Amino acid sequence: MGLGLSILQSQVAVGDTHAFRQIFDALFSNLTKFSFSFVHSKEAATEIVDELFVQLWVKRADIMKINDLRVYLYTATKNASLNYITKKAKQIELEPYENLQVQMTDVVSPEQIMITKEILQKIKETIDSLPPRCKLIFKFVREDGLSYSEAAEILGLSIKTIDSQMVIAVARIRAKLMNVIETSPNKIYFKK
Amino acid sequence: MNHNRIIELYARKLSAEATDAELAEFAELLKSEDEQFFHELITSWWQTQNNTDTSPKKERDDHFNKILGVANSTNLIDNAMIVDDKTKFAKKIKPFLKWSMATAAVVIGLVVCISYFNNNKNNFLDKGDHYNEIVAKRGTKTKIILPDGSQVWLNSDSKLSYGARFNDTIREVLLEGEAYFDVIKDKNRPFVVMTNALNIRVLGTTFNIKSYAQDATIETTLIRGMIEVRKNNEPATKKIVLTPNEKLIYNKSEALLVRPNNEQNTIAKKLEALSITTLSKNIPDSSRVETAWIYGRLVFDGDSFVTLAEKMERWYNIKITIQNQSISNNRFSGVFEKENVEEAFKALQLITMFKYDIHDNEILIK
The missing domain is CATH 2.60.120.1440 (Jelly Rolls)
Structure with a gap:
């Protein structure tokens, strides 16, 4: 993905709308969700990310100056979202990651039959109960496919923090699922 | 303790952040049957995701x-x-x-x-x-x-x-x-x-x-x-x-004794020149009277026959003349989507009693 994106980036620089569309398809939805976690409004999040893409295209001649486009877009989304909310409430600026409402993607009908509805539900519940910052980091790494260093850069946190937050998330999911595995009466059947 | 270490390694392996040494260490720790099962489970869950935009x-x-x-x-x-x-x-x-x-x-x-x-x-x-x-x-x-x-x-x-x-x-x-x-x-x-x-x-x-x-x-x-x-x-x-889901209704004739669309309301309502109503958020745009038309649906919700006839005149490019005054106060709710004019009138006949004649684009309600 990282390499693909930098190729698209150079195509956008010369005005290729198809390449721009591919970047849009790959990132728009995730960036909007990221923005939503700050602004708590789908309309505002969409407007923020729209504006970002408009600017990206308008200033496409300069796009090659961007080192890592993905990190850049996430960071720009964060900054624009924080600007948006600080206009509304000053105090959020101080604790930017404590008022997040992270939207996770719903997993649609898993192909791997191993995962039953029950398991999915348990995982969903566990993730929903994670602290906001932890949940956001977990979503970044799993759904947005960001590396620890990318996530750290976007959020202005250390890689160590990302690592430890991931451990917290996985530990909670594991505890929950181990419980299910151990108490499941039809354990053998369940394991197929 | 082993447990903490294995979780740390789970997280790094899933995130593709683990080094080769860590992966080897992880394989060593994966001994118990339950642990292996959890490993399979979380790995397949981790990969099952819908990353792409699902909008049409x-x-x-x-x-x-x-x-x-x-x-x-x-x-x-x-x-x-x-x-x-x-x-x-x-x-x-x-x-x-x-x-x-x-x-x-x-x-x-x-x-x-x-x-x-x-x-x-x-x-x-x-x-x-x-x-x-x-x-x-x-x-x-x-x-x-x-x-x-x-x-x-x-x-x-x-x-x-x-x-x-x-x-x-x-x-x-x-x-x-x-x-x-x-x-x-x-x-x-x-x-x-x-x-x-x-x-x-x-x-x-x-x-x-x-x-x-x-x-x-x-x-x-x-x-x-x-x-x-x-x-x-x-x-x-x-x-x-x-603000979203609000509807503003403005009465052009400020005589205030307005009977919308000349309906024969039994109680002539005194309307404000301006009123704002809040619409239910739970109705999809395609079913709302206000927006269904862009989805090719003519929606009517408690409209009198007179109002409905006006809507149908525009929708189907027809002229409707109502001779049968007894039904003009009946109220109708429903949706026309693919129905042509005749089908629409046949459907209305199921609800209420009336006869009609069609000549070209003119419809006479008897």
């Missing part, structure tokens, strides 16, 4: 084109202004560019475009030499993309006009009839819809306006974003701000 392709196409439209018009104007500073010749280029954009937009909409010269019909049109007029005749609907990329769905028997300088500093359009707007955000150039009594000012939002000349009311329904409504001739009057 059409929607994404429109959205993308909207972004491109705004970006490109930003470009054009910036360039035009740079040239403008240098040479007078550019003054001819600039209107030409806009004019060609406007023309392109109308061609996209596949609609009637008439350009008038020096027509001072309305004050906003004075600013330019030409204006564009898009008409959806009775029985038809149309969709237009304006030069700024904003989209407008025009309902039957409606007309939208805009001047040649539409995109300059303020985006003004004149509406007669009903239209659904999806306006591209541009904080430097507000978008204003003028009707014969109200003007509606927006920045970037989605809303529906119903303002047929023969209707007693003007209705504005906000779907997303925020809009400001003012009376045309009284700029000093207070603006009314609508």
Whole structure:
């Protein structure tokens, strides 16, 4: 993905709308969700990310100056979202990651039959109960496919923090699922 | 303790952050059957995800084109202004560019475009030499993309006009009839819809306006974003701000004893000149009376036969004459989607007793 994106980036620089569309398809939805976690409004999040893409295209001649486009877009989304909310409430600026409402993607009908509805539900519940910052980091790494260093850069946190937050998330999911595995009466059947 | 270490390794392995040494260590620790099972489970769950945008392709196409439209018009104007500073010749280029954009937009909409010269019909049109007029005749609907990329769905028997300088500093359009707007955000150039009594000012939002000349009311329904409504001739009057899912109904005749659409209400209701109602959020746009029409659905909800007949006249391009006064007060709720005129009337006959004759496009209710 990282390499693909930098190729698209150079195509956008010369005005290729198809390449721009591919970047849009790959990132728009995730960036909007990221923005939503700050602004708590789908309309505002969409407007923020729209504006970002408009600017990206308008200033496409300069796009090659961007080192890592993905990190850049996430960071720009964060900054624009924080600007948006600080206009509304000053105090959020101080604790930017404590008022997040992270939207996770719903997993649609898993192909791997191993995962039953029950398991999915348990995982969903566990993730929903994670602290906001932890949940956001977990979503970044799993759904947005960001590396620890990318996530750290976007959020202005250390890689160590990302690592430890991931451990917290996985530990909670594991505890929950181990419980299910151990108490499941039809354990053998369940394991197929 | 082992447990903490194994979780740490789980997290790094899933995140593709683990080193080879860590992976080897992880394999060593994965001994118990339950642990292996959990490992399989979480790995397959981790990979099962729906990363891509699930919105319909059409929607994404429109959205993308909207972004491109705004970006490109930003470009054009910036360039035009740079040239403008240098040479007078550019003054001819600039209107030409806009004019060609406007023309392109109308061609996209596949609609009637008439350009008038020096027509001072309305004050906003004075600013330019030409204006564009898009008409959806009775029985038809149309969709237009304006030069700024904003989209407008025009309902039957409606007309939208805009001047040649539409995109300059303020985006003004004149509406007669009903239209659904999806306006591209541009904080430097507000978008204003003028009707014969109200003007509606927006920045970037989605809303529906119903303002047929023969209707007693003007209705504005906000779907997303925020809009400001003012009376045309009284700029000093207070603006009314609508928030999503609010519908503003304005009575044109301020006689206040209004019977909407000449309905024979048993109790003549005294209506306020302005009223705002909040719509239920749980109804999809495609089923709402206010917005269903853009999905090709004629929705009626407790309408009297008289009101319904008016809607059907526009929708099907027919003329309905009601001789049977006994049914004109009956109220109807329902949806027509693919039904033709006859099917629609047959369906209505199932609900209430009446006979009808069709001659060409004229329908007589007996």
